[in-house]
Amino acid sequence: MEMLRVLIVDDEPGIRLAVSRVLNGLTVLTGETLESRVGFNVETAENGKEALDAVERAEPDILLLDVKLPEVSGTDVLRQLTERRVDTVTVMITAYATLDTVIEATKLGAYDFLPKPFTPDELRVAVRRAVKHLMVRRQARRLAEEKRQVRFQFISVLGHELKAPLAAVEGYLQILKDGSAGSDPKVFAHIIDRVLARTGGMRKLIDDLLNLTRIESGRKKRDLVDLDVREVAAIAIEDAAAAAHDRGIELHLHAPPSVPMLADRGELENILNNLISNAVKYNRDDGRVDVFIGAEDGAVRIAVKDTGIGLAPDEVARLFQEFVRIKSERTRAVSGTGLGLSIVKKVAQLYGGDVTVDSQAGVGITFTVLLPVPVPAPVPVAAEDR
Amino acid sequence: MTSMEAPTRNATVLLVDDDDDFLFQHKALLERAGFSVTTAGSLREAEATEERPDVAVLDLMMENADDGFVLSYRLKKRFPGLPIIVVTAVTSETGMMFDPTSPQERAWVSADKVLSKPIRFEQLLSEIERLLGATESR
Numbered sequence: 001m002e003m004l005r006v007l008i009v010d011d012e013p014g015i016r017l018a019v020s021r022v023l024n025g026l027t028v029l030t031g032e033t034l035e036s037r038v039g040f041n042v043e044t045a046e047n048g049k050e051a052l053d054a055v056e057r058a059e060p061d062i063l064l065l066d067v068k069l070p071e072v073s074g075t076d077v078l079r080q081l082t083e084r085r086v087d088t089v090t091v092m093i094t095a096y097a098t099l100d101t102v103i104e105a106t107k108l109g110a111y112d113f114l115p116k117p118f119t120p121d122e123l124r125v126a127v128r129r130a131v132k133h134l135m136v137r138r139q140a141r142r143l144a145e146e147k148r149q150v151r152f153q154f155i156s157v158l159g160h161e162l163k164a165p166l167a168a169v170e171g172y173l174q175i176l177k178d179g180s181a182g183s184d185p186k187v188f189a190h191i192i193d194r195v196l197a198r199t200g201g202m203r204k205l206i207d208d209l210l211n212l213t214r215i216e217s218g219r220k221k222r223d224l225v226d227l228d229v230r231e232v233a234a235i236a237i238e239d240a241a242a243a244a245h246d247r248g249i250e251l252h253l254h255a256p257p258s259v260p261m262l263a264d265r266g267e268l269e270n271i272l273n274n275l276i277s278n279a280v281k282y283n284r285d286d287g288r289v290d291v292f293i294g295a296e297d298g299a300v301r302i303a304v305k306d307t308g309i310g311l312a313p314d315e316v317a318r319l320f321q322e323f324v325r326i327k328s329e330r331t332r333a334v335s336g337t338g339l340g341l342s343i344v345k346k347v348a349q350l351y352g353g354d355v356t357v358d359s360q361a362g363v364g365i366t367f368t369v370l371l372p373v374p375v376p377a378p379v380p381v382a383a384e385d386r
Numbered sequence: 387m388t389s390m391e392a393p394t395r396n397a398t399v400l401l402v403d404d405d406d407d408f409l410f411q412h413k414a415l416l417e418r419a420g421f422s423v424t425t426a427g428s429l430r431e432a433e434a435t436e437e438r439p440d441v442a443v444l445d446l447m448m449e450n451a452d453d454g455f456v457l458s459y460r461l462k463k464r465f466p467g468l469p470i471i472v473v474t475a476v477t478s479e480t481g482m483m484f485d486p487t488s489p490q491e492r493a494w495v496s497a498d499k500v501l502s503k504p505i506r507f508e509q510l511l512s513e514i515e516r517l518l519g520a521t522e523s524r
Contacts, residue, residue, distance in 0.1 A: 160475075167504055168407035174507075175411050180418040194407055 001027070002038045004131065007060035009044075009051040009077065010093060011069055015116075016044040019064060022120045028131045038131060048072025055086055062130045063090045064114070067101055075101065078108045089130045089137070093118075157323045161205060161338070165198040201337070208339040211270070212322075215346045222264045222350070229259040229268065229293050229300055236272035237291060240280050248286040251276070255293035261300050261373055267347045271302060274340040275367050279306035281336065282365075298373055299353070305366040311359045319357060320345050344369065395420040397518055400439035402432040402457065403473075404448040412443070415507050421514075429453045438465045441514050444497070446474035458497045469517035470496070471510070475503035 008019045023040040030036045043060070045051040048069045054060075063081075067074040078090060092105050095116040102113060111133055114126045172191045175181045181191060214220040230253070237251050244251050261268075272291075279289040287307035294301045311319065323338040344367075345355050353371040399421045403409050406427065413423045424439060426432035428448055442461055446454035454472045461468055474484075484500040499513050 168405075168411075171407060171411040175414045178415075178418070180411075180414040182414075190410075194410070198407065 001035075003041045004038050004061040004134070005043065005058060006040045006062045006064065006127075007043045007045060007051065007054055007088075008064040009046075009048070009069065009074070010064075010066040011046050012066075013046070015066075015093075016046065018120070019123060020044060022123050023127065026124060026127065028128050030131060030135045040127075048074070048077045051077050052080060055081060055084075055088075059086055060088050061134055062127065063088045064093055064127075065090055065110075066093045066116075067105070068095060075104055075108065078105060078110060082108050089134045091126050091130055154322060158209070161323060162202065165202040168198045169195050205337040205339070208337045208343060212339055212343055212346065215343070215350065222267070224262050224264055226260060226262055227265055227268070229261050229263070229302070230255040230257070232265065232268045233272050233291055233293050233302070236269065236276050239273065240276045240289075243277070244280045244289065247280075247283070249280055249283050250288040251280075252288065252290045253293070254290060256295075259293050259295050259300060261295075261371070263351070263371070267350065270347050271344050271369055272304075274344045275302070275304040275369070278336075278340060278367075279304050279308070279365075282306065283308040287364075295373070300371045300373055301368065302371070303366055303368040305364060307364045310361040310363050310365055311357075312361045313359075316357050316359055320355070397440040398422040398424060398437070399514065400424050400426070400432065400435060400442040400461075402426045402429070402442065402448075402454075403445035404428060405445070408445070412507070412510075416511075419511055429457050432457055433460065439468065441517055442468060442470045443510065443514070444470060444472050446472050446476060446500075451476075455497070462496045469498050469520070471499045471501060471513055471517070472497040473501045473503055473505055473510075 006023055008016055008023075010016050010019075020042045023042050027037045027039050030038055040062075043054055045054050049072055051063075051065070051069075052072070055063075065074045065077060069077070074092060078092075081088065081090075090105075090110045091112045091114050092101075092110045093114050093116055094101065105113075112126055112129060114122065118126075172181075172195050176188075176191065181187055233253055233255065237253055241251060276289065276291060283289065283306045289307075290303075290305040292301070292303040292305070320341050322342045341355075348355050348369050348371060351371040353369060356368045356370075357365060358368070359365040399416050401409060401412055401416070401423055402425070403412075404427055409425045409427065413425055416423045424435060424437075426435065429450075432442075432444070442458075444454040444457050444461075446452065448454070450456070454474065458470045458472055461470060472484075498517055501510065501513065
């Protein structure tokens, strides 16, 4: 059981004793399970100076602080704690709470007030409330810290992903400069192809990143128009045809003659291009990619099926994380930014939809995007029109 | 002999990295420095090498994060006394350091030298020469 440190500061020995007794026997549930009980270790101080010394030794989680103390008053203690940025939940004990005292103490960060005299029950209620507040505050801090960590990781990985192509390009320039590349035009052609591929990859990464940032910030300009998903899919397939052809991969579109939808063209292109280019990149040579477009139950369904290497369940779980590219001997030559599927997922979410993965290692993967179509508002029909 | 012609050293370097650009560039650099170079893009490819190289340069993180060390261990078993350099970007990315000269780390890092990526070619070259010199003088 976690023990919270409580410091009670009051010049009346009776109060210190009573509070200690009540709190020593008290436990508070902070969650659903019995393990989430907390108990209390009570320390006491009889004046402001002792209180500050006690805080100096160890910061209390909860501070019960009498306003009226000899020499250094409760408010002065509070002021000093605030200045020292001591992180504690403070409950002020007041015999006569003037409005001024309350305002001042609140400004200084006091969380609650307990009027004197108080019953054991009133004390318990006040402490429970303070514990709850403490837990909420801890949770908020934890989340903020996690967010900071995620951001830090993202930037570290991004730095690496941007440096890698630069290093490759510099390496090629270096061997051209010092003559290690020799004089064979075929070697030069290879180097030029690689440099273009790496700079192209870097550009794609920056584009994806900007795209993702725009979607996440909610600032992306969306232009919803009536379009035909089949047509967008057909264009995406055409775009992937050259890369597919090079490796003998067949691309097939299965769709009714037209699949109308109110959508942003760029967003649909994002989904289809990413899924289809992945299906080609991670396919085996002479494999096939099937793209299914359909409308069903108020949603447009886009499914892209490949005959590639597939994924193990633990790999599927990591698939939608940013910069995750599943590394294996067979994918090492595949270039990618690691942001494509994040984009697909975020775009799908813009439509209130989602992406699902059905994968069998060694057999292939099917990615299915379900985009709910907003129900059209009923068109009012005037009686005389009939 | 023109200046473009490489000096020959009669030594073969086995170069293993999953980064094709790194392989291409370092093969070119090492060949120009007079070495014969065999390349492999993965642990498996490297293990298929039949002839004993004179020195091996292995990337640490390939398909698995420790492939370089695993391969180093296996190559040392297969070719006793083979000098091995492991190169890795792990130090510049995580701050994690390896020092194969310390007794504790020798216990599990069987490489002779660990170099941090990005590596300077001159440094790689001088390490290779140092290790080759050490084997010859034995």
